Amino acid sequence: MWFDASIVQGFQRVRHTCDQGDRLNGYGYHKHDGRDFASQKIKDGESNIEITTEFIKVPGGKHGGDWGVRIRGEPINPNVPTITSVFFYLGLEGDGSMDIVSPVSKKGLKSPVILEGDTPDLGDFEFQVVDGPLNESPGQGPDQDLSRTQWVDIILPRLLEATKARLTPGSEQLSLEKPYLYFTLENKLAEEDDEVANLYAFQKVFKGGFQFDVLFRSKSGPNGMTSESLGQKLAQKAEQFDTDFENTFHLREKGFKEQEVELGQFLLSNLLGGVGYYYGSSVVDRSHPPMEDEENFSDVPVRPERTKPHGIFTASPSRPFFPRGFFWDEGFHQLLIGKWDNDLSLDIIKHWISLIDENGWIEREQILGDEARSRVPAEFQTQFPHYANPPTLYLAIKRYVDRLGQHHGHAIEHSEKQVTMTSMDDPRVLKNMRLENPVLAKAWLGAVYPKLRLNWQWFRSTQRGHLARFGRTASNQEAYRWRGRTPDHTLTSGFDDYPRGEPPNVGELHADLLSWMAFATRLLKDISSQLGPEYADDVKEYASIEKDMLQNLEDLHWNEEQQAFCDQTIDEEGKPVHVCHKGYPSLLPLCLGLLPADSPKLKAILDDIEDEKQLWSPYGLRSLSASDEFYNTGEIYWRGPIWININYLTLQSLYNNYMHVDGPYRERATSIYTALRKNLISTVYKDYRATGFVWEQYSDETGKGQRSHPFTGWTSLILLIMAEEYS
16 A cells, blocks of 8 residues: 655545556556566556566475565656655464564664564464665654654554544644654554454655565575565566567567567566456355246346355456456456466366356356455346356367367377476476376366366257247257347347347347357367267267257358348247347357358458448457447447457457468458458557556547556457467
8 A cells, every 4th residue: 555645635545456546647567477476567646656566476395485575666757756655564364373573662663574473374484574775764753763664453444544643732734744744553552352453554654766575484495585585586587577478479579669568568467467366155046947038037036145155266357447257258368378377277267167066057257255246236246047158268278279289289198198297386387287298188178078068058058049939940959049138238148238139038049159159069079079089979969069050050140131140039020030230249150260261151251340331440340330220329338349359359260260271261361360460459559558558448439448447358368469379
């Protein structure tokens, strides 16, 4: 935490939780390896300070090793007097104890501040808070030495209450002139009767630039971390990150200039920095039969119940605005994380898959615990076991299967290579264990396959659409619709306000969901074929169903007049009709590689992509055609603005399925790919340079970033676009 201590109003805008309302001029990780090193910059123009936080973890001993944080500040304008009050707090959850062992004084604690403690998991440990050599103090307080560290022993909810102006008669005017003298911690124990403090808070008040270190030293480790060793290791890790980044993405080799490389590092680092472990109960309504249509119980009240607490290890779309896991987003996140750190990505994917329940359902938003729910409007908190979300984890799993094929060049079950644990402390070994070793690779696929199949079966039962009931003719039963429809919204599709048939009805069929199902079926066929001959029946089943799905995609959803894949709905006479809105859902058959390279339907979709009156803009592909009656109407969420996730899917499919495959549209696919890639990179880069952020979406009219920021979830796919890494 920190605030501008030069003015009284500074305390009213304490920076604590990550919030868009803080009006910062940019913040985020510029280097983050996802495991043991990170460097973040925070530019606070209102307080005239740029803060850099650096973190490193050093394994060793019996309890995980040591870690250290270096916190530095520099005035943005060196000619403006700058006084910054900074807090660092340390707390314990669960069993254990921790106490200050430095000599305590009402004037404050001299550097280094030392604490000792123990917990069942960490054993005996020590904390040190160490001042940098050049720190300057703004002066002496009424009863405190501000060159020292101020402190309080407290329980967390009372931290801000403990930092308040302690005025004496006659000091009011001085407090307005020098508020840093008065807005300080009290340097005393704050425990009350029958309370045990679970947190120590430390405050430092600096004039101008500053630096201090916080060091955690495990007593079971061989060598305790020091400020000197912290500085050396941070420099080594920063250099290693730059090397690994270039070896992975080759941006300099591709001719990108240094500022563009910095953008790429920012994108990767913030996606990794948004990975976290969340724990708590969620809210689910299981009062309705999962196979019953919503229209049959529209007037029945919702009956939400808390689930048993559970955890999720996941990335998040946006640290300030969406600090939780989303099933729709996570598959896109893992495309980039998996390229950087294969095994970290597989751990996250497996964590998500473990949450698939006995029926095959998974909660599409992981809103776990009261803190997470406090960030979500009440009407969006309850999850329903018959609501789906695009199964984008299949995208990331396919990339892993592709990497395995490239790495080994043959089916993994034929390899006799054994596991070798060369160094379990080496991140470069840990990143690729399930890629380098076929035994581990097959074990991972075998572990996730049963739940993936169960989830696929759940989709095929709960999301299946009606055919015979509405007189539709099709060669098979593979037709699907999104449950959870409301007027003007299909939140379950991920495309929220994208126009569909109105009003919602049980006779709808959705082209995008059938596309996702065909893609998922193809992947499960590939995985089961890798697992061995005992899965031969599954392979045959998937092959047959995939063929049926692709046939129905054409028979049920292709509209010859509009030359597009369209949804179906039921008209006033109860007959099925097409609902055609050209945009991201109609692109999915191309995006997911479901169309052969010589398909005439591919030509029609390429026509729409290139048409400036339809999807093409100078900044990327629009989510909805500019000629559509609903373009830029209502919420204007998925009705025109540019989203990086579907633009990425378009580029990767052009690259993988049509540019390098013989077909009549090969040259055209190459031309579109080249121009679209250039436009997207330019859009994100220019706005990042102008604002310091990357955004949830971009305007198709100006290219400016819109809505939540920083949105370093699937917008980070720009890095893969820059690197042309699509496998």
